[in-house]
Amino acid sequence: MKPNDDGAAWSIVGYLLSGLLFWGGVGWALDHWLKTHFFLLGGLLLGVSASIYLIWLRIGRNSK
Amino acid sequence: MRSLHLLRAEGGGFVPPSSNDFNFPSFFRNSEYFTKPILLVFLSVLMISIFFIMASRKAAIVPSKLQFAGESIYGFVRNDLAKDIIGHEFMRFVPYLFTLFVFILTNNIFGIVPLLQFPTMSHVSFPYVLAIFTFAIFHYIGIRKQGIRKYIKDIMFMPGVPKAAYILLTPIEIATYLITRPLTLALRLFANMFAGHLLLLVFILGGDHLLKGVIGLKLISPFAFAFGIGLTFFEFLVQCLQAYIFTLLTALYIAGALADEH
Numbered sequence: 001m002k003p004n005d006d007g008a009a010w011s012i013v014g015y016l017l018s019g020l021l022f023w024g025g026v027g028w029a030l031d032h033w034l035k036t037h038f039f040l041l042g043g044l045l046l047g048v049s050a051s052i053y054l055i056w057l058r059i060g061r062n063s064k
Numbered sequence: 065m066r067s068l069h070l071l072r073a074e075g076g077g078f079v080p081p082s083s084n085d086f087n088f089p090s091f092f093r094n095s096e097y098f099t100k101p102i103l104l105v106f107l108s109v110l111m112i113s114i115f116f117i118m119a120s121r122k123a124a125i126v127p128s129k130l131q132f133a134g135e136s137i138y139g140f141v142r143n144d145l146a147k148d149i150i151g152h153e154f155m156r157f158v159p160y161l162f163t164l165f166v167f168i169l170t171n172n173i174f175g176i177v178p179l180l181q182f183p184t185m186s187h188v189s190f191p192y193v194l195a196i197f198t199f200a201i202f203h204y205i206g207i208r209k210q211g212i213r214k215y216i217k218d219i220m221f222m223p224g225v226p227k228a229a230y231i232l233l234t235p236i237e238i239a240t241y242l243i244t245r246p247l248t249l250a251l252r253l254f255a256n257m258f259a260g261h262l263l264l265l266v267f268i269l270g271g272d273h274l275l276k277g278v279i280g281l282k283l284i285s286p287f288a289f290a291f292g293i294g295l296t297f298f299e300f301l302v303q304c305l306q307a308y309i310f311t312l313l314t315a316l317y318i319a320g321a322l323a324d325e326h
Contacts, residue, residue, distance in 0.1 A: 007312065007313065010248075010309070010316075014244045015236065015244075017248065018237075018239035018244040021243075021244070022235045022236055022239045023235075023236075050233060053229070054222070054236055057222050057224075057225065
């Protein structure tokens, strides 16, 4: 494995974590204020999808 | 169940290793700060300085063994990490990357050096400080190189994306650059060293405890010790790998900050 591939692997983990934490956090906060139960799940799913999109933009698109 | 109770009564109760094993009393009564990890950090600085001063003092075309050892570590950080990743401006960053690598490596390996046997980086404050350095350096370089507005714009707004997607993506980018990157950098190193040290404690202290038990347990004890020794070699790999990864990611972040487009 080349060093740059190593780095790509770690930045993928970083993006996934950030997506989950941010949008999951937003969902959790909405649930907390509105006394609902579905925003957390929705936020986590949204966060993961957005992260994967972002990873594709940043890393997947350039390595043809 | 009954036999378990008997074992307990006989062995005087085994205290499993816990995070308490990572707290050391101070060496001096009048200062609470001078503990074993602090001593190890000073020791590492002293050892690294002496080693590399000795290795480079009588530099010759045909290197001595010591000079060769010193130069191979330096060459590894300079060529395989800095040059390959950062590109033509790499020389400016070699001193930092080299210091970082050698410092983390030495402090990690203290975890399996007889008598010292404690990885300094299993105290989370040390990785935090190193991650803060890296964090400050790569943002500073990015801002210096590209100007603050362009640097922030490059982080926040990916080119070639429909405008609506920015609502989703920009918070993730900001969280990644400001929170996730430094945090994962520090916690990865900390957690690996903490878990590794705990694992060794479980097998070595467990083996020691079994040795004090009844004859059946005494027979099992060597296996626990053998596992402990095996894991020590495994731990050596992890320690080197973590020092490498920390330096590698620092180099990658610097390279990312220098690049015109991310």
